[in-house]
Amino acid sequence: MxxxxxxxxxxxxxxxxxxxxxxxxxxxVLKDAQAFNYSIEMLAKALEGRKFDLIAAPEAxxxxxxxxxxxxxxVGFVPVRKPGKLPAETLSYEYELEYGIDSLEIHKDAVLxxxxxxxxxxxxxxxxxxxASAKLVEKLGGIVDSIxxxxxxxxxxxxxxxxxxxxxxxxxF
Numbered sequence: 001m002x003x004x005x006x007x008x009x010x011x012x013x014x015x016x017x018x019x020x021x022x023x024x025x026x027x028x029v030l031k032d033a034q035a036f037n038y039s040i041e042m043l044a045k046a047l048e049g050r051k052f053d054l055i056a057a058p059e060a061x062x063x064x065x066x067x068x069x070x071x072x073x074x075v076g077f078v079p080v081r082k083p084g085k086l087p088a089e090t091l092s093y094e095y096e097l098e099y100g101i102d103s104l105e106i107h108k109d110a111v112l113x114x115x116x117x118x119x120x121x122x123x124x125x126x127x128x129x130x131x132a133s134a135k136l137v138e139k140l141g142g143i144v145d146s147i148x149x150x151x152x153x154x155x156x157x158x159x160x161x162x163x164x165x166x167x168x169x170x171x172x173f
Contacts, residue, residue, distance in 0.1 A: 001038040007171045009035055026122050040068050046168050052116040052145040054078050058133050066120035078110045080133045091139055095132040106136040113141030124152040124169055127161030
């Protein structure tokens with residue numbers, strides 16, 4: 001298995017979730033045990049040598065890579081969720097989308113002062129969701145060690161929004 005093979009498995013769905021969008025669908029990678037395992041292993045390899053305490057990931061697709069990666073690396077996992085989904089006291093962060101405003105929440109006790117956190121998601125597009133995730137980690141006193149993605153849509157220039165963060169993406173479109 002190679003990253004090029006993983007890239008070829010990520011199918012493009014036209015006009016989803018709305019007309020004009022070419023959605024990158026990772027479900028073929030997830031359903032193939034070898035491809036999914038290889039993806040997690042490559043994400044782990046990309047983080048070799050780094051010292052961090054936690055992996056955080058936004059819902060929903062970030063969970064699909066973040067939780068198994070945390071398990072694989074022996075660190076804790078922190079979910080970053082849409083409002084009203086976390087049971088304990090939360091901190092929230094509002095951010096702009098191309099079509100409106102959204103927000104994410106994190107438990108107030110999810111990250112301790114000075115803990116180093118890697119943020120994981122399946123895809124870097126415009127960067128808004130990951131930027132909000134990073135700001136939540138920082139508001140809790142955490143340090144964003146790096147942000148890692150399985151894939152990146154380079155033409156959307158999401159890295160610009162994440163300027164100043166260490167960004168890793170394994171596959172570029």
